[in-house]
Amino acid sequence: MQFKRLSIPEVIVITPPKYSDSRGFFSETYNQNSMKKMGIDAPFVQDNQSLSRKKGVVRGLHCQISPYIQGKLVRCPKGAIWDVAVDARSGSPTYGQWVAAEISEENWSQIWIPPGFLHGFVTLTENTEVQYKCTSFYDKSSERAVIWNCPRLNIPWPVFKEEAILSEKDLLSPSFDQVKDWFVFHG
Template structure:
């Protein structure tokens, strides 16, 4: 397993080893002990699976606050995404900064987005499937979000703004500066 810290070191890219033979391959995509050594301890309590039928689907920027704040271990099992984590921890030297990476079925990378970060991804291909583990239970009352194109954050999305496909909910999210503190360091 290869572990790489991104420019915000709490966010990590993890590439599990793949062991192939003429039948295909085997990969251990989660191992509690190995991931804990890499700084991804969990515990994970829920797995989510999302399918997006077209390129340009953007889901986020989302988080949950309070006791059900979620860390997410995200992987793409079909297609490709551009995945983003925004530091939403007031008091952090990286507050309001983002890191992003292409995650795909081909590169087999996973991204660890700890609690305290906003998370989003944009599909780069049609028929994309994303599976992610979360450390907190879904809690509608704890949901928070920030608009995907917040100019203060300045995410360099790899798709044209006029081709982004958003949910109705994601179209009307506020800017980060218009929210009360979501998390504290």
């Protein structure tokens, strides 16, 4: 597996090897020992999968607060997404900063979104499937969100506001300025 730390070093793009032949391919998409060597040592307790039928579907920016804070290992086995992580840890030197990476069936990469980060993505193709492993169970009362195109964050999403397809919940999410002590940085 190849590991690449982004400019916020806790967020890591992971590219598993893919072995192809005339029958198809084989890939080990998760290896606990390899992940542990990179500092990803959280138990995964839940797997999720989504299908977005249209290009331009925006999901996020989401997180869960204590006691159900989640880290996520995100992959895109079909289609392509532009995936975003925003540091929401109060006291962090990168608080309010974001990083992004294209995750797709073509590049076969994954992205580790650590606990304490907002997460979101936009689909770059139709019929995009996203799978992710979570370090904590889903809990509706712990769920929080920030509006995807918050001016404070200034994320250059690869979709125009008029073309973005969002859930009603995501359309009504507050700005990043509403994030007050959701997470604390433990340097």
